[in-house]
Amino acid sequence: MNGVSAIGQRSSCEGAASDIAMEGIVLPVGEFDLEATLESGQCFRWRRVGEREYIGVIGRSVVHVRHIPMGHGRAGALAVRVVGGIVPDHLEALIIHYFDLARDYRAILRALRRDAAFARVAPRRAGIHILRQDPFEVIISFIVSANNHIPRIRRILDRLCARYGEEIWTPFGPIYRFPRPEVLAEARLGELRYGCGLGYRDQYVRATARAIAEDADFARWASWPTPVLRQRLLALEGVGEKVAECILLFGFHRLEAFPVDVWIARAMRALYFPDRRPRVREIQACAAERFGAYAGIAQQYLYAAFRSGGRRERPSSPRGGAE
DNA sequence: CTCCAGGCATGAG
DNA sequence: CTCATGCATGGA
Numbered sequence: 001m002n003g004v005s006a007i008g009q010r011s012s013c014e015g016a017a018s019d020i021a022m023e024g025i026v027l028p029v030g031e032f033d034l035e036a037t038l039e040s041g042q043c044f045r046w047r048r049v050g051e052r053e054y055i056g057v058i059g060r061s062v063v064h065v066r067h068i069p070m071g072h073g074r075a076g077a078l079a080v081r082v083v084g085g086i087v088p089d090h091l092e093a094l095i096i097h098y099f100d101l102a103r104d105y106r107a108i109l110r111a112l113r114r115d116a117a118f119a120r121v122a123p124r125r126a127g128i129h130i131l132r133q134d135p136f137e138v139i140i141s142f143i144v145s146a147n148n149h150i151p152r153i154r155r156i157l158d159r160l161c162a163r164y165g166e167e168i169w170t171p172f173g174p175i176y177r178f179p180r181p182e183v184l185a186e187a188r189l190g191e192l193r194y195g196c197g198l199g200y201r202d203q204y205v206r207a208t209a210r211a212i213a214e215d216a217d218f219a220r221w222a223s224w225p226t227p228v229l230r231q232r233l234l235a236l237e238g239v240g241e242k243v244a245e246c247i248l249l250f251g252f253h254r255l256e257a258f259p260v261d262v263w264i265a266r267a268m269r270a271l272y273f274p275d276r277r278p279r280v281r282e283i284q285a286c287a288a289e290r291f292g293a294y295a296g297i298a299q300q301y302l303y304a305a306f307r308s309g310g311r312r313e314r315p316s317s318p319r320g321g322a323e
Numbered sequence: 324c325t326c327c328a329g330g331c332a333t334g335a336g
Numbered sequence: 337c338t339c340a341t342g343c344a345t346g347g348a
Contacts, residue, residue: 041329146330152346153329199344204331240331261329303329326348335340 024064024081025092031074031106032099033127034067040128040304042250044141044154045161045178055172058098059134060086062168062175065095074125084170085177100129100253105297112298115290117271122301130253130297135218137178138251143204143238145246152197159196160184160205181216184209204238211236226254241280249296258287258295267306 038046038054046056052067062084068077080095088094096102105126113119140160145153164179164187184206192202221229226248233244241260248257260268260280268283278286291298 142329143331145328147328147343148330148345149328149347156345193344197345200342201331201344238331242330246329259329262327263329307329328345328347331343333341336338 024079025095026068027078027080027092027095027101029067029076029078029099029101031125031127032067032076032078032101032129033069033125034065034078034099036127036304037099037129037131040300041150041307042246042300043131043133044145044150044157045137047172047175049172055083055170055175057085057168057175057177058094059088060177061088061091061094062170063095064172083172084168084175098132100132103129105129108294108297109301112291112294112301118290118298118302121267121271121305122298123305128297128300128304130249130255130300132253133250134178135221135247135251136181136212136216138247139208139212139233139236139239140178140184140205142243142246142250143208143236144198144201146201146238146240146243156197160192160198163191163195181209181213185213201238207237208239222252226256229254249299255296256288256293258284258291258299260284261303263303263306264299267302270306 034054035052038048038056043056046054048054049064050066052069053064055062055064057063061082064081064083066079068079070076078095078099078101080091082088082091105128109122109126113122141153141157144156144160148156161176161178164183165176168175168177187206187209189202189206192198192205193200198205221232224232229252230244230248233239233247234241239247243259245257245259248254249259258264260283265280265283268286269278272278272286272290273282287295287298
């Protein structure tokens, strides 16, 4: 790489890049909602460090991002500082790309809301964006996500990164990059299972890491049509229908992909199949018909709405009383 | 204690 | 093809 400098080498490099690292940048972001996006279940490793403040790894950089909502959120801003790793030479472009800030989510949501049932439960503001994450991180993350709780997914991935990822020092403590495929390919199953808490997914993670270490040309994968890419993903161990859709949507930005988990199944059933239990195929066909090329975005808004809304629907016992 | 989680692989029919 | 089952782990 050219034109980059490591933080901490200011003595030998007092150029603009280091000043940017200290000063940071501020970007207008419209309706974008950082918290809603980072807590929406598409990523697991951003760490909350304050009110609407997060740190996370993008490429070889650790960035601190603070959301500044203005008015009623229609003209917010994002304050970004690089706090570790490499200072990218085009930080603004990197942030716009990662958070997909150039896309008109407001117009997309407006179009999606022409579906009456969707409009009833969807938010009015297009706060959640689909991130552009590293494909390998997304692949492993969603293999881990299978039959698992989000808090535990986060802990497992944190341990995986601490054990196998490159350490980057920051004012917030050490942060770890996601492990490279070649490293996970050499991991011992016992360390994955007991050290990281992967349980029975240890085999899936290592086998998939090995497969990708052999064939990791994601630039080529990204050029494939979605059905071809989907088939390639399904060939990976631990990747089934649902996880493949997640990887398509969150790892390859295929916005038409439509993962159906238990929450989306409940949501779609409530909205479009009130009197029966549709199969996953039917749900996906329904989504494709109603939401088209942006079904994945619709799915993310539905997930947020139903998961936050119906989370505590425990069969509350008669005794025990109010809460 | 039981139940469940952004399911998958496997085997039976 | 569809359907049933086991699966590691830990929070509620």
